[in-house]
Amino acid sequence: MRVLSMLIGPIVVAACAGEGAGAHGTKVDARDVSERRVAEAASVTLRPGGDGDSWTFNYSVDQPTAELRLYRPSDGSRAASWRLFDADFELIARPYEDGEEDVIRRRDGARFKAVSVSESTAHNADVIGYWPFARLGAGGGVFGYTGRILACAEECPADATGGDGPFPVTIDPGDAAHFLVGSAVQDGPYSYLDRNDGLKFYAGATAPVETNDFVAVIDPALPGDIKRQLDTLFPPLMAYFTERLGAIDEKPSMFVSYNVPGVREGSHIKGGTLPGQVFMHFEGARATEIAARPTFPYFLAWFFAHEAAHLFQNYRGVDFPANESWMHEGGADFLAFLALKDLDAAPEDYLNDRLRSAFDRCAEELQRGPLRGAMERGNFQAYYDCGLLLHMAAAAEVAGEDGSNPFELWRAYVRNAKENGEWSTARFAGFVEELGADVAARLARDVMDAKIEDPTERLLADLPAAGVDTDWASANQ
Numbered sequence: 001m002r003v004l005s006m007l008i009g010p011i012v013v014a015a016c017a018g019e020g021a022g023a024h025g026t027k028v029d030a031r032d033v034s035e036r037r038v039a040e041a042a043s044v045t046l047r048p049g050g051d052g053d054s055w056t057f058n059y060s061v062d063q064p065t066a067e068l069r070l071y072r073p074s075d076g077s078r079a080a081s082w083r084l085f086d087a088d089f090e091l092i093a094r095p096y097e098d099g100e101e102d103v104i105r106r107r108d109g110a111r112f113k114a115v116s117v118s119e120s121t122a123h124n125a126d127v128i129g130y131w132p133f134a135r136l137g138a139g140g141g142v143f144g145y146t147g148r149i150l151a152c153a154e155e156c157p158a159d160a161t162g163g164d165g166p167f168p169v170t171i172d173p174g175d176a177a178h179f180l181v182g183s184a185v186q187d188g189p190y191s192y193l194d195r196n197d198g199l200k201f202y203a204g205a206t207a208p209v210e211t212n213d214f215v216a217v218i219d220p221a222l223p224g225d226i227k228r229q230l231d232t233l234f235p236p237l238m239a240y241f242t243e244r245l246g247a248i249d250e251k252p253s254m255f256v257s258y259n260v261p262g263v264r265e266g267s268h269i270k271g272g273t274l275p276g277q278v279f280m281h282f283e284g285a286r287a288t289e290i291a292a293r294p295t296f297p298y299f300l301a302w303f304f305a306h307e308a309a310h311l312f313q314n315y316r317g318v319d320f321p322a323n324e325s326w327m328h329e330g331g332a333d334f335l336a337f338l339a340l341k342d343l344d345a346a347p348e349d350y351l352n353d354r355l356r357s358a359f360d361r362c363a364e365e366l367q368r369g370p371l372r373g374a375m376e377r378g379n380f381q382a383y384y385d386c387g388l389l390l391h392m393a394a395a396a397e398v399a400g401e402d403g404s405n406p407f408e409l410w411r412a413y414v415r416n417a418k419e420n421g422e423w424s425t426a427r428f429a430g431f432v433e434e435l436g437a438d439v440a441a442r443l444a445r446d447v448m449d450a451k452i453e454d455p456t457e458r459l460l461a462d463l464p465a466a467g468v469d470t471d472w473a474s475a476n477q
């Protein structure tokens, strides 16, 4: 449901990777489970390989299975980096729904109950999901991501809430001095039931830093000014969202690694969020150049504010197609904008540049067609850009009617969507319309599904009509 980020090459484009990217949606009804289909999540144990540069994943299932299906797609990434210990097994990619899935099976087709794989921690190139590993540049150790490792025997079981899984996982940190799973510090091998999102863990020599608001593992190699910026920004950011959107259940964790020059060419900066976790990884010699750009601190502030906003958005548990992503992605951008403005974490010029870029990119995409089709047209960024504007319009217009703030509006909408079990543009538009936001409601519906003749003109008319000041827009410069 949520998507993919990737930042490759010299240009940094951060987004939220792996968030629910293309996970199997298969629900197994008990009546459908024939002898041929084994509805069982595979147990997996992760531990460092003997060479110090790889990890092994040992899978086992209770009943013999013809195949293990890896829960998340990897777009060929696993095939490139996974090594099966036993030559009698193979890993193949095969078509699944709109994409591909990876499957491990025996070459002779016989059923099996266990199989082992190893992967180098140098492999950090999963294009459609989160990186499997990110090495720290100093002090050793790695951040690992379990979501990419979860697997099922033929079919995934359904949990009590109708989701896939749960997935039994054991992580053995070997002789690592420090070990963190999610945001919880652990002493030794740790077993738990993974949610289908997966989570990040850390095993290595760097001690986590724990405050009242979060737990962090920050790579000692991170340049001092970036580290200081995170130290300054993150605590007030968490307090800001807590005050306005309510406390979150679990103390969040933040993972930042800086492996420069690292093992890849160019620059790769990839960040994202998982339940209770925010992270960013830098890799490649040119990452230093990007980090030294004058606007990088503000980019980073926006990135972390956007990701932190996701932690507080509280939309998890609702199901929606990826092409409705403008709501949570644009919503997180809007909340980030408000936070940075209120916390004085970025200059007005920078924030206006972000709005101007979002406007220009959104209008350009709408020339091509309705926002709903942006993903199929290969422009997921449009959900951020148009979403930011749609949320601004709705919040401004509702505030003009009843004086409520954007945070109250967001909370009320999430409550409404959850009560109705529907997370859609139609529901959002209907909801804000009832609060008096006619212009914003019509704009959201049209942006999403109508062919707007002149998107720039329409946005330039509707945003101010809803109460948004557009002095920053290109046309008004």
Ligand SMILES: [Zn+2]
Pocket (backbone or CB within 6 Å): 015, 016, 306, 307, 310, 328, 329, 332
């Ligand atoms: Zn996001």
